[in-house]
Amino acid sequence: MTGTALKLGEIQFNYAKRYFEEFLASRPKFKEHLYKVKTPALLMDLEGVKARFVQIRYHLPEVNIYYAVKANDDVGVLSALAQVGSGFEVASSEELRRVLSLGVSPERIISSNPVKPEEFIDYAYREGVNRFAVDSFAEVEKIAKVAPRARVYVRITVPNEGSDWPLSRKFGVDLETALEILEFSKNKGLVPIGLTFHVGSQCNNLRNWFIAIKRSAQLWEEARRRGIKLLVLNMGGGIPVRYLQEALRVEDIAYYVRGLLRKYFPNPPYELQMEPGRGVVGDQGIMVVSVIGKAQRGDENWLYIDTGVFNGLAEALGGIRYPTYLERKGELKEWVIGGVSCDSMDTVAKNVYLPEPEVGDRLFLLSAGAYTTVYASEFNGFPKPEVICL
Ligand SMILES: Cc1ncc(COP(=O)(O)O)c(C=O)c1O
Structure with missing residues (x-):
């Protein structure tokens, strides 16, 4: 390794080490499980999840928080969030069933996936959930058929620049189309109540919130002029967490967003919503x-682990880099981490600096609470990581 690579490696490894040690210092329960659990496993800190929720709510007191179940749908996690009064954003019948099974009232549940299976809308509406996102005329027609008096909010496009997981290409419409959809939904007997946007998941760019809120205010005003009084501004998800890089802090996002709301919504909406997933778990x-x-491939050192991109680490394919720690001393080497399956796409990370591990050693991937187990399949017959709530 060159001198620069070694320096980088030290910075990276020390960052992971410090993160790991700080995490465990406030969570003594974790220590006994790290070497006992059958791997792969995802250890979740429920007190930490609750604390994150409470922290977000504290910094955004006028905003109702609907946890996006897709980020981690484990019943233990959902139950912890229900205990601290979270609302829930669901996309499918299974997510809804899980949330309802905890006794959560349907008034605390919304569905912001703009294109939903008809059976799901039907089930949700019959259970008393009646707030759905839309961003197409076809979706309005579908909802009007099975949920005739439902309330709908329209998804607009906003910039997703600087978000590690952009979402804007697949969903959302421009302001003119949004107005037409709101009018269309009114004509179809639905109740147009508001609008939603998503700045992109893992959003580290405050400007996205700026454009989004400014654009929302324009739509709000134009809708009013056309005789549609909107009530709900849903600001989506996007709150980032730290991976190999530090992330924007919740308090800073909240301070900025609240300033924008004061400026662009001098008459505050009846309800402000956010639906963070990653930022909570x-x-x-x-x-x-x-x-x-372990293997040497050309000049690369490979090590192989018992899970991979098909069994929980799918976001590695999109560039998410989990700080990775191994409790060993010794000279750092640069590694490529290969996943458990036979597929060569199943490569979890490159340029990872660790001391030389032995086969059988455990690696700890930090910040793995969101979008891991929910994505997992059993491709090649390998099991999904078990979620263990502590
Ligand atoms: C409609 C919707 N709401 C909320 C979220 C949660 O986003 P995040 O995990 O970035 O907070 C997502 C993520 O894909 C989403 O699609």
């Missing part, structure tokens, strides 16, 4: 994996 979980092999 992302940094409250450690993925514990085992090293199952």
Whole structure:
């Protein structure tokens, strides 16, 4: 390794080490499980999840928080959030069933996926959920058929620049189309109540919130002129957590967003909503994996672990880099981490600096609480990581 690579490696490894030690210092319960659990496993800190929720609510007191279940749908996690009064954003019948099974009232549930299966809308409406996002005329027609008096909010496009997981290409409409959809939904007997946007997941760019809120205010005003009084401004998700890089802090996002709301919504909406997923659970979980092999491939050092991009680490494909720690001393080496399956796409990370592990050693992937187990399949017959709530 060159001198610069070694320096970088030290910075990276020390960052992961410090993160790991700080995480455990306030969570003594974790220590006994790290080497006992069958791997792969995702250890989730429920007190931490609750604390994150409370922290977000504290900094955004006028905003109702609907946790986006897709980020981590484990019943233990959902139950912890229900205890502290979270609302829930669901996309599917299974997510809804889980939330309802905890006794959560349907008034605390919304569905912001702009294109939904008809059976789901039907089920949700019959259970008393009646707030749905839309961003197409076809969706309005579908909702009007099975949920005739439902309330709908329209998804507009906003910039997703600087977000590690952009969402804007797939969903959302421009302001003119949004107005037409709101009018169309009124004509179809639905109740147009508001609008929603998503700045992109893992958003580290405050400007996205700026454009989004400014654009929302324009739509709000134009809708009023056309005789549609909107009530709900849903500001989506996007709150980031730290991975190999530090992230914007909740308090800073909240301070900025509240300033924008004061400026662009001098008459505050009847209800302000946010639906964070990653920001609530992302940094409250450690993925514990085992090293199952090592190899030299050309000038690359490979190590293989017992999970991979098909079994929980899918976001690695989109560039998410989990700080990775191994409790060993010794000279740092640069590694490529290969996933457990036979597929060569199943490569979890490159340029990871660790001391030399032995087969059987455990690696700890930090900030693995969001979008991991929910994505997992059993491709190649390998199990999904078990979620263990502590
Ligand atoms: C409609 C909707 N709301 C909320 C979220 C949660 O976003 P995040 O995890 O970035 O907070 C997502 C993520 O994909 C989403 O699609």
